[in-house]
Amino acid sequence: MNRLHRLRAPLAxxxxxxxxxxxxxGGGKTSSSxxxxxxxxxxxxxxxxxxxxxxxxxxxxFPSYDTMQLGFDKQNPKDPDDFFPGLAASWTISSTGITVxxxxxxxxxxxxxxxxxxIKLSMAIALTQGSATVGAGFLTQGxxxxxxxxxxxxTVQIDQAAGGTNLNFARLVLGQYxxxxxxxxxxxxxxxxxxxxxxxxxxxxxxxxAVTKLNAIGKxxxxxxxxxxxxxxPFVIARVNPGSxxxxxxxxxxxxxxxxxxxxxxxxxxxxSDIWGYMKSGELDSAPYTSMPTNxxxxxxxxxxxxxxxxxxxxxxIAFNESDAPYGQAAVRQALAxxxxxxxxxxxxxxVGGTAASDLTGMVESATKQWLTPSQISSLNPYSPDQTxxxxxxxxxxxxxxxxxxxxxxxxxxKITLQTVSGFSDWxxxxxxxxxxxxSFGIPTQVKLTSDFATYKTDMAAGKYAxxxxxxxxxxxxxxxxxxxxxxxxxxxxxANGTVTHxxxxxxxxxxxxxxxxxxxxxxxxxxxxxxxxxxxxxxxxQVQQLAxxxxxxxxxxxxxxxxxxxxxxxxxxxxxxxxxxxDINGLMYNQPGVWMMQGYVKxx
Amino acid sequence: xxTLIRRxxxxxxxxxxxIWAVASFTFFLVHALxxxxxxxxxxxxILAGMPPEQAxxxxxxxxxxxSHDPLLAQYRGYIWRLLHGDLGQSISYSGVPVTHVLRAxxxxxxxxxxxxxxxxxxxxxxxxxxxxxxxxxxxxxxLSMSGSFFAGIPAFVLALVLAFLFHTEWNxxxxxxxxxxxxxxxxxxxxxxxxIQHAVxxxxxxxxxxxxxxxxxxxxSVISVLGDDFILAAELRGLHPRTRMRYVSRNAILxxxxxxxxxxxxxxxxxxxxENVFDYPGLGNVLFQAIGARDYPLMSGAFLLIxxxxxxxxxxxxxxxxxxxxxxRR
Numbered sequence: 001m002n003r004l005h006r007l008r009a010p011l012a013x014x015x016x017x018x019x020x021x022x023x024x025x026g027g028g029k030t031s032s033s034x035x036x037x038x039x040x041x042x043x044x045x046x047x048x049x050x051x052x053x054x055x056x057x058x059x060x061x062f063p064s065y066d067t068m069q070l071g072f073d074k075q076n077p078k079d080p081d082d083f084f085p086g087l088a089a090s091w092t093i094s095s096t097g098i099t100v101x102x103x104x105x106x107x108x109x110x111x112x113x114x115x116x117x118x119i120k121l122s123m124a125i126a127l128t129q130g131s132a133t134v135g136a137g138f139l140t141q142g143x144x145x146x147x148x149x150x151x152x153x154x155t156v157q158i159d160q161a162a163g164g165t166n167l168n169f170a171r172l173v174l175g176q177y178x179x180x181x182x183x184x185x186x187x188x189x190x191x192x193x194x195x196x197x198x199x200x201x202x203x204x205x206x207x208x209x210a211v212t213k214l215n216a217i218g219k220x221x222x223x224x225x226x227x228x229x230x231x232x233x234p235f236v237i238a239r240v241n242p243g244s245x246x247x248x249x250x251x252x253x254x255x256x257x258x259x260x261x262x263x264x265x266x267x268x269x270x271x272x273s274d275i276w277g278y279m280k281s282g283e284l285d286s287a288p289y290t291s292m293p294t295n296x297x298x299x300x301x302x303x304x305x306x307x308x309x310x311x312x313x314x315x316x317x318i319a320f321n322e323s324d325a326p327y328g329q330a331a332v333r334q335a336l337a338x339x340x341x342x343x344x345x346x347x348x349x350x351x352v353g354g355t356a357a358s359d360l361t362g363m364v365e366s367a368t369k370q371w372l373t374p375s376q377i378s379s380l381n382p383y384s385p386d387q388t389x390x391x392x393x394x395x396x397x398x399x400x401x402x403x404x405x406x407x408x409x410x411x412x413x414x415k416i417t418l419q420t421v422s423g424f425s426d427w428x429x430x431x432x433x434x435x436x437x438x439x440s441f442g443i444p445t446q447v448k449l450t451s452d453f454a455t456y457k458t459d460m461a462a463g464k465y466a467x468x469x470x471x472x473x474x475x476x477x478x479x480x481x482x483x484x485x486x487x488x489x490x491x492x493x494x495x496a497n498g499t500v501t502h503x504x505x506x507x508x509x510x511x512x513x514x515x516x517x518x519x520x521x522x523x524x525x526x527x528x529x530x531x532x533x534x535x536x537x538x539x540x541x542x543q544v545q546q547l548a549x550x551x552x553x554x555x556x557x558x559x560x561x562x563x564x565x566x567x568x569x570x571x572x573x574x575x576x577x578x579x580x581x582x583x584d585i586n587g588l589m590y591n592q593p594g595v596w597m598m599q600g601y602v603k604x605x
Numbered sequence: 606x607x608t609l610i611r612r613x614x615x616x617x618x619x620x621x622x623x624i625w626a627v628a629s630f631t632f633f634l635v636h637a638l639x640x641x642x643x644x645x646x647x648x649x650x651i652l653a654g655m656p657p658e659q660a661x662x663x664x665x666x667x668x669x670x671x672s673h674d675p676l677l678a679q680y681r682g683y684i685w686r687l688l689h690g691d692l693g694q695s696i697s698y699s700g701v702p703v704t705h706v707l708r709a710x711x712x713x714x715x716x717x718x719x720x721x722x723x724x725x726x727x728x729x730x731x732x733x734x735x736x737x738x739x740x741x742x743x744x745x746x747x748l749s750m751s752g753s754f755f756a757g758i759p760a761f762v763l764a765l766v767l768a769f770l771f772h773t774e775w776n777x778x779x780x781x782x783x784x785x786x787x788x789x790x791x792x793x794x795x796x797x798x799x800x801i802q803h804a805v806x807x808x809x810x811x812x813x814x815x816x817x818x819x820x821x822x823x824x825x826s827v828i829s830v831l832g833d834d835f836i837l838a839a840e841l842r843g844l845h846p847r848t849r850m851r852y853v854s855r856n857a858i859l860x861x862x863x864x865x866x867x868x869x870x871x872x873x874x875x876x877x878x879x880e881n882v883f884d885y886p887g888l889g890n891v892l893f894q895a896i897g898a899r900d901y902p903l904m905s906g907a908f909l910l911i912x913x914x915x916x917x918x919x920x921x922x923x924x925x926x927x928x929x930x931x932x933x934r935r
Contacts, residue, residue, distance in 0.1 A: 036787075043650075047894075048886040049701065049709030056699040057646065057667040129665055219669045223700030242713060242886030243782025265786060270884045270894075274781055277768070281776040314651070453648050454640025454899050474651060 035604055037261035037574065040275055041065075041592055042288035046268040048242035051225030054177040055129055055218075060240045063177070064594025065247055065264055066231035070100055070119075071174035072595045074587030075313065077367040077476040078537050080171045084587060084595055087114055087178050087232060091170070097159035098170040104154065107252040108180045109229070109236040116150035121181045123148050123158060123173070124192045128218030143172045145196070161200050167536060180230050187221050234259040234594055243268040259597050260574070260604050279305060279568060286577065286593050287568040289353060291426050297352045305568040308579060310589040311366040312565035313481075315357060316350065316427065317557040318418070318434065319470035323511040326408060327466055331397040333555040337383040338390035339441045340434055346561040349430025354561035358382060361548035363481045364473045364562040366586075371478060371544045380552045387441055406442045416445040419468035421456045427469040430560060460509040472557055476586075478544040479532035485525070485556055486512060486547070492526035500527045510556060518550045525550060565589050576603040609924070616923060620916040624909070625684075631908040632683055633676075635901050642671050642696045642899045649897070670696045672901075683905065692909070693902035697895065703906035706891060711910070713783050714880065714887030717804045718872040721811025726865055729816045733823025734854055737831065740824070749824060756817025760875060764810045764882035771806060779803050781884040807885050811872060814879075822864065826857040859930050866922035870915030 047058040054061040061067040070091070071083030081093055088100040106114040123145045146161030160169050189195075198210035229237035234255070235247035247264040249256070267283070269275050272290040279287050279300045287305070289312070301307065318340070320327035327333065342356040359368040359380055368377065391401070398409035406414045418435055420427040431447040438445040450456040459465060473481045486492055491508035493501050502514045516523050528543045535543065567589050569577035578588040578601050588596055596602055643664045650660035672679050686693055692703035732748050739745035755763075772780040784790070784799040830836065830853050839849050876889030884890070888907055895903035 047698070048713075048891070049706045050698050051701065056701070057663055058698045058701075215669050219700055222667075222669070223694070225701070239786055241782050241784060241786040242709070243884065244786040246786040263787075268781055268884060268886070270881060270890065273773075274884050277773040277780060280773050452640075452897060454645035454897070455638070457644045457648055458639040458641075471648075471651060 035261045035573075036263045036265055037285050037593070037602070038265045038267065039284055039286050039593055040267050040269050040278070040288055042269070042290075046240060046243065046245050046266065051223075052229045052237055052240065053222070053224055053226060054179065055125060055222050055224075057222070060237070060245060061177075062235075062237075062245070062247065062266060062592065062594070064233065064592040064598070065235045065266070066229055066233045066237050066250075068178050068232045069175055070178065072587070072591045073171075073175060074584050075311070075476045075590045076587070077313075077363075077370050077478065080168060080477050080537060081174070082587075083171075083174045084584070084591070084599060086174075086598075088174065091174070093170040096164075097157060098173050099151065099155065099157045100173075102154040102156070103254045105254040106232060107254065108182070109231045109250045109252055110180075110182070111252055112180070112182060114178070114232050115153070115181075116148070116156035118178060118181050119156045119158070120148040120150070121185060121188060122176055122178045124188060124196065125179065125184060125218075125221050126176045127196060128188075128192075128214045128221060143176070144169065145173070146200075147193070163200070165534060167534065178232065180232070183226050183230050184221065184224070187224055188217060192217065234597055235264050238263075255598060258600050260602055261597070264594075276300065279303060279570075282570065282572065284568075285570050285572075285574050287570075289563075289565050289567060291350060292352050292566075294351050300568060303570075304572060305570050306577070306579075308567045308569060308577070308585070308589060310565045310567070310580075310586045311364060311476075312563040313364050313367065313473060313476045314471055314563045315364055315473040315559045316354070316430070316561050316563065317357075317470050317472045317559045319468060319472070319510055319557040321460075321463060321466045321509055321511060322513070322556070323463065324466040326397070326399075326414070328511075329397055330554050331393045332399075333558065334383070335390040335393040335397075336438075337555050337558045338386045338393070339443075340437055340558060340560070341385040342560050344437070345430045345433045348433045350426045350561050350563070353564050353566045354426070355564055356561055357559035359548075360552050360555070360559050362473060362485055362551035362557070362559075363478060363548065366562075367473070367476065367478065367481065368548060371541065372548055373545075376545060376549065380549070383555075383558075390441065401442060404442050405444070414443050416443055416467055417465070418445055418447050419456070419460075419465040420447060420449055421453050421469070422449040422451050424453075424469070431469065434560075463509060465509075470557060472559065473562070477537075478540060478547070479529070482525070482529040482532060482544075482547050485510070485551065486529040487526070490526075492530065494530035494533065500524070500530045502526050512554075512556045516550045516554050518546065518553055523547075523550055571605060573605055574602050575605045576601055609927070612927060613920070613924065616920045620920055623916050624912055627912040628684070628687060628905070628909050629680070631912075632680055632905050635904045635908070636676055636679075638896075638899060640899050642901075643668055645897065645899045646697070667696055667699055670694055670700050683902075687909075692906040695895075695900055695903045697898040697900040697903065703902050706903060707888065707906055707910055710886060710888045710891045712887075713885060714873060714876045714889060717807040717885070717887070718811055718876055719869065720804065721808045722815055722865070722868055722872055724808070724812040725815035725819055726861070728812070729819025730823040730858060730861055732816075733820040734827050734850075734857065736820060737824045737827035737857075738850070740828070748820065752817040752820035752824070754817065755813050756821060758814070760810070760814050760878045761882065763813060764806075764879050767806055767810055768882055778805050780806065783886060804885075807879055807883050810879050810883075811875075814875075815868065815872075819861070819864075823857060823861060826860060827853055830857045859926070862925055862929060863922040866918045866925055867915075868918075870911070870918035873911045873914050 041062050044062055046060055050056055050058040050060050052061055053059040054067045063069065064072060069086045070088035071086045074082040074084060076082035087103055087106055089103045091098055091100045102114060108114060126143050127145055144161045144164040144166050145158060146164065147159050149157045151157050158173050160166060195210045195213050198206050201207045231250055234250055234253045236250045238246045238248045245266045249259055249262050253259060267278060272292060275287055275290045276292060276296050278284045280303055282303055320333060322328040346354050346356040359365050359377065360383060361368045361380065394406060400407045408414045416438060418431050420431045435445040435447050450459060460468060472484050474484050475481065483489060489508060490510050490512055491503045512525065514524055514526060516525055523546055525547060528547050531543055532540050578585060578596050582588060593602060646667060647660050647664045650663055694700045695703050695706055698706055736745045736748035768780060771778045779802060783803055784796060788796045788799050790796055836849060836853060839852060873888060876887055877893050880887045880889035881893050892907040895907060
């Protein structure tokens with residue numbers, strides 16, 4: 001009896017556990033739907049405790065699922081205004097602005113229609129999110145909205161501020177988050193448009209006061225936590241857990257017939273291995289890009305996933321601080337480009353999500369092919385591995401070889417410290433191969449890790465690293481790609497009068513020169529890059545070609561691989577996913593599956 | 606009662622001074638980290654594949670929440686707000702109060718860490734007592750070996766192995782959340798079962814990590830008590846071995862209670878690694894993200910919470926010792 005008495009507590013616990021386990025497959029679910037689409041939103045991860053607000057930097061909002069834009073970017077390098085329709089069914093772009101026709105029947109999930117007033121409010125809010133600056137910056141860089149006019153109940157005209165010359169204006173407008181005035185309206189004073197007008201005031205005090213007011217409104221909007229999600233997208237958030245979100249189909253969505261899943265579950269992730277784990281157990285219907293080694297790729301494919309490759313418009317490169325000898329010499333950078341076998345490095349560093357850089361123009365290969373003529377492409381130096389050419393270039397620059405070691409022109413041994421970041425597994429693996437190749441060529445190379453990326457960036461800006469890994473060729477547009485090399489990131493400032501000044505220091509670190517001589521012609525890369533921002537895509541051709549040829553010759557960076565946007569789809573529960581042959585595949589894969597569904601993809605199996 | 610209060614007051618005062626000192630130290634420490642919230646966020650967005658203009662816009666939205674005052678002025682403001690119970694606004698959460706973020710995450714650290722600690726304590730101390738008594742037998746050796754084995758495994762490695770085996774390889778246990786999101790939170794069977802199921806891996810990690818320490822310490826404590834005169838006297842008096850064992854256990858477990866209270870505080874600090882591996886959304890995960898984002902107010906708030914937990918655990922341990930060991934009260 002005594003023994004039984006002692007066993008009572010453990011038995012009770014075991015009974016409770018059994019009961020709970022028995023209940024676990026039973027009721028309590030918010031939905032018994034069979035058509036649950038599960039994925040991960042890598043660019044908008046779920047953040048525990050954050051509000052359901054697209055203007056919050058960590059907000060729990062999911063573009064194309066619940067959060068809508070007027071359109072969704074197709075990632076077209078030569079046409080920045082090429083978008084999939086979102087809340088805008090169509091649009092016309094003029095020199096002063098954009099006129100948008102809203103989707104017929106567009107409604108919020110509370111049943112009220114999406115109106116021009118919602119668009120007007122959303123544009124005003126967008127201006128409070130750090131875009132509000134005075135002077136030339138306001139008119140050339142940000143979302144320089146001057147007015148939003150209701151043309152009719154479903155048409156709205158959005159114009160740039162007087163004097164605005166931003167060629168990306170339409171693109172910026174189309175990409176803004178549109179929020180309901182019934183939820184966000186109370187956060188924005190009715191006088192906001194007169195405050196926005198004040199930004200362009202000739203009186204600097206008035207303009208500065210307007211910036212202060214708008215920023216204060218922006219802070220209130222960012223920190224706002226709506227009680228529930230009111231969405232105009234195909235889904236609406238039902239619940240956000242600390243590690244996942246449940247979205248249910250929005251019965252008021254304007255194209256409901258195209259949306260097959262009745263529910264979407266988005267999982268949180270903190271590292272690539274989380275996504276690999278979800279895929280290995282077949283939990284995800286589609287998975288975003290993750291850097292992965294070949295053995296993981298094999299196991300994922302074995303589970304039944306289909307790989308979909310598209311362009312990603314980012315390059316991993318080795319960059320130089322040109323103010324640090326001997327990296328200011330083009331011959332040195334060119335010689336190193338001949339020593340590094342990019343195929344071999346990519347095979348180890350990014351075997352699945354990368355292809356060895358081939359054109360070395362400062363843009364990814366797919367963009368280079370669109371901007372340059374075939375004859376220009378064939379004239380590019382591919383820098384195929386060639387140690388003889390490397391040695392010849394170095395000898396010509398005054399370097400000598402003593403035994404197996406290269407010496408600098410002053411006779412001291414040349415050693416390289418190749419800097420990379422802890423946790424960036426692809427860069428680190430690549431760095432070991434580069435180091436080994438340089439070692440065997442006669443330049444002892446040490447790989448050094450910085451603890452995290454924030455420290456890396458700060459140390460680079462402070463000029464602490466001579467050679468390090470760096471991301472280049474950002475974004476589909478040539479303008480964005482060259483900004484990374486010869487724009488603000490490298491100390492160039494575009495002035496309102498059309499000139500460009502270069503401050504060699506203060507945050508930039510590559511210290512590229514203000515002038516290159518290419519084929520006997522002197523060019524100013526900073527000026528050309530600044531001009532790209534003021535020219536239409538069709539008028540940019542000459543500048544882009546000059547910059548591409550100059551970059552190929554001068555090698556301010558050695559591109560190692562173009563990242564490939566490798567996504568995965570799993571057709572066990574759904575079918576008709578976008579595939580390699582789908583039109584606009586780059587844009588589809590760049591966007592979340594909500595866009596795929598709006599385009600008619602993703603059907604029940 | 607008066608004695609208790611007399612003992613408590615100086616400890617509370619010392620605890621407050623300690624909290625102020627640690628809060629000040631961590632404030633300056635986190636601000637000394639290289640990098641700033643804007644730069645950290647921008648490059649992270651780029652790495653996630655966001656186009657530069659969108660990344661710039663997102664960074665602009667957190668810029669307004671980053672203080673640009675001189676550091677000493679920021680420190681004065683921080684201490685003043687602390688005195689009013691305000692931990693400030695998170696930068697990476699665009700102005701959401703730090704207390705809100707910590708409050709949302711705290712239960713998901715306290716529950717698994719405490720559960721793991723209790724399991725480890727119960728199993729470890731029982732195993733330690735057994736290993737001491739049976740130290741000459743094969744079972745005693747196996748128990749001691751198991752203690753040394755788990756005490757020697759780094760937290761990160763153990764968590765990775767459990768995650769790989771039980772989630773990735775065998776798909777037996779969930780991962781990366783606190784419950785099935787489709788279940789309605791509340792006091793209902795399916796939800797509670799789901800919470801328990803999702804907590805199994807972190808709880809098992811905490812328990813296995815702490816188990817070895819408890820076992821080995823308890824074993825050595827029991828061996829030490831077994832050699833005491835009063836045990837010899839009890840044996841000579843012919844007391845039943847179970848009664849003798851009760852005497853031994855009660856005396857041997859005294860230092861364990863102090864360690865138990867202290868462990869609660871330290872477990873909160875140790876949650877950073879475990880939660881990161883399991884992507885379990887507790888305080889450790891919040892702190893990890895905050896460091897990467899250079900979210901100074903959130904980092905300071907999380908460090909402060911850990912400090913307060915450790916200081917309070919110390920005070921409770923001291924008081925507990927007074928209560929359970931009458932000799933200390935003399």
